[in-house]
Each structure stands twice: as C-alpha cells, then as structure tokens.
Amino acid sequence: MSRHSLIRFCFVALAVPLFATRPTDDPIVVGSKKFTESVILGEIIMQTVQQTSFEAIHRRELGGTRVLWNALQGGDIHIYPEYTGTIRKEILAGVAMDSGMAALREALRTQGIGMLSSLGFNNTYALGMLTRTADTLHINKISDLKRFPDLVLGFTNEFMDRSDGWPGLKQVYQLPHTNVRGLDHDLAYRGLANGNIHVIDVYSTDAEIDYYQLKILEDDLMYFPEYQAVILYRLNLDSNAPEVISDLKMLLGTIDASAMSQLNSQVKLERKPESIVAAKWINETFGVTPTIEVKSRWQRIWQHTLEHLFLVTIALGAAILLALPLGIWSAYHTKTGQGILAVVGIIQTIPSLALLVFMIPLLGIGGLPAIFALFLYGLLPIVRNTYTGLKSIEPGIQESATALGLPWLSVLWKIDLPLASRAILAGIKTSAVICIGTATLGALIGAGGYGQPILTGIRLDNMGLILEGAIPAAVMALAVQGLFELSERWLVPRGLRLKRSD
Amino acid sequence: MAIIPADFELPLQLHPVKLSDMFSLNGVSKRFGSFTALHPLDVAFREGETSVLIGPSGCGKSTLLKLMIGLLKPDSGTIHFNNQPISPTNIQILRHQMGYVIQEGGLFPHLSVEQNITVMARHLDWSISDIRQRLADLSALTQFPENLWSRYPLQLSGGQRQRVSLMRALMLDPKVLLLDEPLGALDPMIRADLQQDLKEIFNQLEKTVVLVTHDMGEASFFGNEIILMRQGKIVQKGTIKTLVNQPTDPFVKDFIQAQRQVTVIEGNNP
Numbered sequence A: 001m002s003r004h005s006l007i008r009f010c011f012v013a014l015a016v017p018l019f020a021t022r023p024t025d026d027p028i029v030v031g032s033k034k035f036t037e038s039v040i041l042g043e044i045i046m047q048t049v050q051q052t053s054f055e056a057i058h059r060r061e062l063g064g065t066r067v068l069w070n071a072l073q074g075g076d077i078h079i080y081p082e083y084t085g086t087i088r089k090e091i092l093a094g095v096a097m098d099s100g101m102a103a104l105r106e107a108l109r110t111q112g113i114g115m116l117s118s119l120g121f122n123n124t125y126a127l128g129m130l131t132r133t134a135d136t137l138h139i140n141k142i143s144d145l146k147r148f149p150d151l152v153l154g155f156t157n158e159f160m161d162r163s164d165g166w167p168g169l170k171q172v173y174q175l176p177h178t179n180v181r182g183l184d185h186d187l188a189y190r191g192l193a194n195g196n197i198h199v200i201d202v203y204s205t206d207a208e209i210d211y212y213q214l215k216i217l218e219d220d221l222m223y224f225p226e227y228q229a230v231i232l233y234r235l236n237l238d239s240n241a242p243e244v245i246s247d248l249k250m251l252l253g254t255i256d257a258s259a260m261s262q263l264n265s266q267v268k269l270e271r272k273p274e275s276i277v278a279a280k281w282i283n284e285t286f287g288v289t290p291t292i293e294v295k296s297r298w299q300r301i302w303q304h305t306l307e308h309l310f311l312v313t314i315a316l317g318a319a320i321l322l323a324l325p326l327g328i329w330s331a332y333h334t335k336t337g338q339g340i341l342a343v344v345g346i347i348q349t350i351p352s353l354a355l356l357v358f359m360i361p362l363l364g365i366g367g368l369p370a371i372f373a374l375f376l377y378g379l380l381p382i383v384r385n386t387y388t389g390l391k392s393i394e395p396g397i398q399e400s401a402t403a404l405g406l407p408w409l410s411v412l413w414k415i416d417l418p419l420a421s422r423a424i425l426a427g428i429k430t431s432a433v434i435c436i437g438t439a440t441l442g443a444l445i446g447a448g449g450y451g452q453p454i455l456t457g458i459r460l461d462n463m464g465l466i467l468e469g470a471i472p473a474a475v476m477a478l479a480v481q482g483l484f485e486l487s488e489r490w491l492v493p494r495g496l497r498l499k500r501s502d
Numbered sequence B: 001m002a003i004i005p006a007d008f009e010l011p012l013q014l015h016p017v018k019l020s021d022m023f024s025l026n027g028v029s030k031r032f033g034s035f036t037a038l039h040p041l042d043v044a045f046r047e048g049e050t051s052v053l054i055g056p057s058g059c060g061k062s063t064l065l066k067l068m069i070g071l072l073k074p075d076s077g078t079i080h081f082n083n084q085p086i087s088p089t090n091i092q093i094l095r096h097q098m099g100y101v102i103q104e105g106g107l108f109p110h111l112s113v114e115q116n117i118t119v120m121a122r123h124l125d126w127s128i129s130d131i132r133q134r135l136a137d138l139s140a141l142t143q144f145p146e147n148l149w150s151r152y153p154l155q156l157s158g159g160q161r162q163r164v165s166l167m168r169a170l171m172l173d174p175k176v177l178l179l180d181e182p183l184g185a186l187d188p189m190i191r192a193d194l195q196q197d198l199k200e201i202f203n204q205l206e207k208t209v210v211l212v213t214h215d216m217g218e219a220s221f222f223g224n225e226i227i228l229m230r231q232g233k234i235v236q237k238g239t240i241k242t243l244v245n246q247p248t249d250p251f252v253k254d255f256i257q258a259q260r261q262v263t264v265i266e267g268n269n270p
C-alpha cells in the first residue's frame, strides 16, 4: 500500500468521483464514521472483504451520516456500517414505513441500497448506574428508578433536548426526579465516579461501561428506539461481487453489546489501533488471520505529508491561475472589479466545514471536493493583493509607460506586474498558509492529509496523534512561508528591494 | 491606464491646419465629472519652437499635455499631430514621436537606468549596437555619467533622475518633447544647472518643445512663446515682452507682478 499510496490516492481523489459506476475489478471501498465503534466495524468489514478475491480499502472517519449516505449513493464508497435507528430517523426521515427490519430493508432497496441483518447488538441510549449503587438499591430496570426520586440524574445536553431523550422518558416511565443536570459526557462519568451524580445516559456499547463498572438498566417499557448495527451496501454488489456479500453475512449476529463494548474499550482506553483490534477479533471468531499492515509513525507522517501537499499544491495552483486574472481585471475595471472582490469575499465567509459538505453532492467525497473548497478559499488573498498591488502603483509611472507607446499588455507585463509583485507574492503566501491550515479539515470528507491523525486523536483523546498532524502542518506552513520569502529574491525585481541609502 | 476608448469619435474638421504646426488643437475641452478642467480652446504649437504653458495650480496645464499625448480623451474638439488627427488607432504609433517627462520623472523603480531608457527601443527590437550607441550619445548630451547606467532610480539624485527621464523621452528621437514641470521637484541650485543644460539641448536638437512650469522666470528663459492659462482657459499667448507690455487681461499683469515679487524675495535669500 505504501509504495502505491500516492498513486492510489490520486486515483481515488480524482478518478472516483468522475466514474460513479465503477468497473468491478476496482477495490471495494468501505466507509466509516468518525467515532470509534464505526471505525472498528469498518475495519472488520474491510478485513473480511480482503479474505475474498477482492481488494478493499477503508475510508475511515468520514464527516457524518449525510457524508456517508451521499457517498454510498454516489458510489464513492460501497459498504459502511450504520444503525437502524439512524436510517429510520435521519436517512429516511419523512419516508412512511412500518416498523421492523423488513420494511426498512424494502425502503432502502428502492434507493439501490441493500441492508444485511443485525451484527448482533443494539447501540441505543441506555441509562447506567454504578453497579455498586444499583445493587445496593436493588435497581435493575428503569421503572425501578421511580422509587428513588432523590437520585441525581446527569444527562448530556443532546439527551436532555431530544424528544426521544429525557422529556419522553420522563413521561413514559412517570419519573418524579427534579434534580436533573445537563452536562458533558466526560464530566458525567467523573460525577458518577465521585458520587455527585447517580444516573447517566450512555450508549449501550460505550467503552466506559466496562471501565467504570456500570450497570445498564433494562428498558422494560421498550422506550428507546432500536439502533441495531447493520451493514449497508450498494445493491449492485449482489451481482458484481456476490462472494463479498456472502462473506459479510458470516459477520451477522456475531458481535453482542458487551463484545462491542470490549472492542471499543480496547481502542479507546487501551489505545490499540483499530486494525489490530479488528484483526484479533476476526482471528478469535473465525480462526483466520487477516494480513494487516501497521505503519510506523514516520510512515504515517510521510503518507499524510504527500496527501496534504497534493491537496494544497493543486488547490493553490488552480487558485493562482484564476485569481491573478481576476485581480488584474478588477484593478482596471473598477465597476465589475468591485463585484468580483465582493463575491470572492463572500466565499471566504462560508464556514469551511459547511463548504466541504456542500461539495459532496456535486463532487462526491475524497480529494476532489476538498481541493475545490481549498481552491475557493485560496482566491480572496490573491485577488485582493493583486488588486491593491496594482492600484497602489503611482499613476505617473503607468502614464509614463503608456506615453512611451508601449501597448497595454506590455505595460502590464513589464511595468505593472513587476511593481505589484511583492504584494501579489504576499497574497499567494497568505493563500498557501490558509490552504495548509484548512486542508486539515479535508480528512472529514476522506481527503486524507494531516487532518487524519488530528481527527483520530480528537476521537481517541490522544494528544500524541493530534500532534502527529498538528506539528507537521505547522512545520509545513512555516516552511512554505520561508520558501516564499526566499522566492522574493528572484521574483521581486532588485530595484524594488533596495534601501534608499545606496 | 489612460487609453482612449475605442468608441472615440472624430468630429468634423472645422479648422484648416497650418503645415508648420506640429500640434494643433481645435475646440478641445475636458471635463472630470461635472468639473470642467478645460473649456473649449484652440491652440497650435509650431515646429521647432519651444512653447511654455504657465498658470496657477489647477488651471489645466497638465490636462492639456495629457490630451496631447493621448493619456486623456477630449470631450470635444480634435487634436492634430504633424497634420494627422490623433485617434485611438494611431496614438500608440504617434507616441513614438513624442517624448514625455513629468515632475517626479515617472521612472520605473524596478528597472535600472539603462533599462528605463531602452525599454521602448527593446520593445521595438532595436539591435543591441544601435541601443548602445544611442545610449552613449544621450549620456553625452545630457551629461549623465555612464558608470551610473546600472543604478536603479532610488539610487539617483533628483537631478540625475530627471536627466534619465529626459534620455528616456529622447531615446526614439521624437519630433516633440512634452515636459510637465520637469524641474519642479528640484532644489534651486540644481534647477538652475539643469535649466541651462536643458536649453542647450533644446537648441542643439531643434525639437518642438512644450514645457509646463509654475515659474515666470523659467518661462521667459525657455520660451519663444508663453501661454498663460487660468481656470481651464488660455488668457494670453505671446512672447514675454508682449505679455509684459500689452496684457490683454488684468490677470496677466497680476500674475507677472506676483511672480516678480517672488523672484525678488528669492533673490534676497541666496
């Protein structure tokens, strides 16, 4: 993989979005969301596919449900793990259907997407207590809470607000509790540990359940929606890659909630790489040994550097090609120029994450939409600096050039652009630094780069990984800045670099 | 960039052009928005003569010069150069026959002295030896030391810069020189030196020269003919003698009077 990683990256980044329907001998692309459980499942799925004659790659930690669903429909990815509750409430929101897996499967089928049965666990909201406390009070199910109105409940803000969270729960179970606090998930665990809080909301496969020795209270009135973990795939795999689907079916029903919680805990709390945790699980469950490649830190940094450079150079190059003419035009055509500056300025105000997500329906996931977004962000500094650089040339100098009889193109090329060169170069430099910084967000839509370890590091609360992306990104920004300062020496004419002193 | 737009129209030619006129302006006016910088005026500049434009600040001297070299487009009237009406299509070629020098020199700061002077000749693909020869001739003419050719404008004194600017204007051996306060930014000693040199150059080259100045002394020093302007109009045109002895307007007398006082004050403080 490493030798061909750049070639493959280029291929995936540029070619994939162009060919929505892929020939079957291309690798199967597995996607996952940017939380640990999804990444582990994605890894398990990919390694399972690799047991077949198909090649597989894993585009991990993509931005969110919408990003993955669009990518699946667009053919940028072929398979990814999802939850039935998410499919029902987010992906197919507004589509009328009966409850149950069959209805869901049918609704997906009309969209060209297949769904396999549950992997074996239901990752839904649950209420948890320290096993010690629960056992003392003889609390086993949520109904039991009614008998203890003085217990302090600590819920995430999302759970407090969602209609299928606390408000509905309180009503259905007739819970009398008044001491209910909204707080951060991590704080909730800490509050639980030191006894300030007695009941918290969790996901039933959270890694911490094991670690804090929580007891999950039984949802005896079946209030919480079903979030069965399932595999979604493009239906054309049924005919193009039947052995992949039949191999994936072997996974069904093999992972229960506590097994998943264990796997999560190995990654989150024991800090093992997902690929190793997945391979170990496959080995224990099926007796086969997937070949996994664990890259050293330096190999990873090198790969991310190549990916990052690829994004930035292409985006910056394209931005220069468009922004220079725009800036020149603006400087000499005041009316349309103001319009151009305004439009380019407005683009700059679009939040980068939003811009990236807007790109997905148009350009799919991967390098192309990221490059396009970076390209848009790169325009303003160059257009503006070119404009001001040209505008601030003394009128007498331009008039003298024209009065010599030089045609306008020669005036532009021989006089105006060299005189504005310092400003233009500064604009390109700013643009490059912005690009390098913003490109770290590209990982959210599968573009790779330094954002990948940062994203993983944030997810796993692993400072080492965050720095693995952040430090090289900062170094690259500084290096590029230095490079531009050096390039001033041969791009800015000598006469402009002189001090008055002689 | 002041380039005459393509929709520039040639009005009917109303005034016959005298063959000896290098420049002739007929009914030429110029407005900036609602402000009239030049009211319609007729004026001609005879071949081989040095004419001086003078008048209070803002009276339209520079505007007139810019119209003549096509940096501005007149709102009315025609301008003939060497018996051809200037238009957007021919102005670029005609400019090869005009040299233009402005107050601060308008030198290109990113180009060396040599590059500044030869930029147009190189654009026209002159041979290296022709360029060298012309450069040496001009250096001798303007008494500019050859060892400073590789310097940049920032490394020159004000007087040296104006000499370079003049060489650049003379490079293609133009028929006319349009000089907009070429000595305006220089201190008095250097200015006196350069005045003398300039006059000698003019006499030697026998070119048609239109020179703008603020200073009546300078005007009478250079000009066969002095054109006094005020608020976008020509007040009087003639030799310094005519202006002093037969003023056609009280303003002429006032202007000369005021200038004399200045000269006296300057004279008392050498």
Ligand SMILES: Nc1ncnc2c1ncn2[C@@H]1O[C@H](COP(=O)(O)OP(=O)(O)OP(=O)(O)O)[C@@H](O)[C@H]1O
Pocket: B032, B035, B037, B056, B057, B058, B059, B060, B061, B062, B063, B064, B214
């Ligand atoms: N581009 C322009 N836009 C608007 N007004 C202008 C422009 N150029 C010149 N003017 C105005 O036109 C008038 C004549 O200007 P011009 O530069 O010809 O004066 P001048 O006689 O050369 O003055 P000075 O001796 O100060 O150089 C002035 O009032 C000036 O403010």
Ligand SMILES: [Mg+2]
Pocket: B061, B062, B063, B180
């Ligand atoms: Mg002026």
